[in-house]
Amino acid sequence: MPALQVDAPQPAGEADQVAQVPRLPADAEVACLLTSGSTGQPQPHAKRWGALLRNIGASKHSEEEVLVAGLPGRQVYAEGRTGTREVLLKARFVVAGSRLYQIAYVGERDSLATADIDMFLTSFKLLR
Numbered sequence: 191m192p193a194l195q196v197d198a199p200q201p202a203g204e205a206d207q208v209a210q211v212p213r214l215p216a217d218a219e220v221a222c223l224l225t226s227g228s229t230g231q232p233q234p235h236a237k238r239w240g241a242l243l244r245n246i247g248a249s250k251h252s253e254e255e256v257l258v259a260g261l262p263g264r265q266v267y268a269e270g271r272t273g274t275r276e277v278l279l280k281a282r283f284v285v286a287g288s289r290l291y292q293i294a295y296v297g298e299r300d301s302l303a304t305a306d307i308d309m310f311l312t313s314f315k316l317l318r
Contacts, residue, residue, distance in 0.1 A: 214253065214266060216240025220283070220292065246270030246277040246296075258284045259316040269299065276300070282311050291316065 214220065221237040243251060248270040256263045263284035270277050281294035293314050295307045 214239045214264065214283075216243075220281075221294075242279065242296075243268055243270070246272055246279060248279075256282065258282065261286050261316060265311075278307070280307055280311065282314075284316065286316055 216239055218239045219236045220239045220242065223235045223237060224232040225235060226232065246268065248268040250267070250269040252267045254265050256265045261284050263282055265282050266280070268279040270279075276299035277296065278299045279294065279296045281292060284291045291314075293311055295302070295310060
């Protein structure tokens with residue numbers, strides 16, 4: 191399976207600093223989506239963690255610390271329902287220097303096997 195390699199340069203002096211990824215408060219902006227631009231220029235629309243959990247009616251939610259290429263990260267997991275569909279959200283957030291990288295899967299609960307979702311999340315590599 192091919193992996194996407196993402197360059198994560200460390201500014202001088204930051205390589206020795208240990209960053210921490212805090213727990214995600216409900217008001218944390220975790221994504222920025224752009225409108226389609228059908229009525230003009232696309233407009234950014236911030237998504238907050240609490241709103242994403244509410245959008246899927248999250249009944250289960252967990253967070254755990256992870257390391258990605260030796261860098262601190264946080265993996266989050268939530269299950270919920272939209273209408274009659276069961277939904278799964280699984281994401282990783284990683285701090286590299288002054289940058290925050292994120293990758294996420296949001297979709298119907300049974301559309302992909304958990305192993306496939308995990309393989310997708312771990313296929314992204316940060317190069318130091």
